[in-house]
Amino acid sequence: MGICRKCKTKDSLISDRIGFCSGCIREDFSSVEEQIRQVHRESRVRFGLPPEPPQSPTMRCQDAALEAGLKNVHLGNVHLLK
């Protein structure tokens, strides 16, 4: 059972790791955005990925999150994992 750190709602659909309910994320994203991004960065590092997806302005993979750039191939680009 997760508990929202913002509104204190308890619900089985609230991720313990993310820590916010869908209502707070949708209605006041700016107040929870940095905390959610930090969880995302920590998760990427645990899997051996860079904290942020590599960016490159040269070539774009249309399937990748954020259209990850492919000029300099780095671990973390979608479809290019080990």
Ligand SMILES: [Zn+2]
């Ligand atoms: Zn909430």
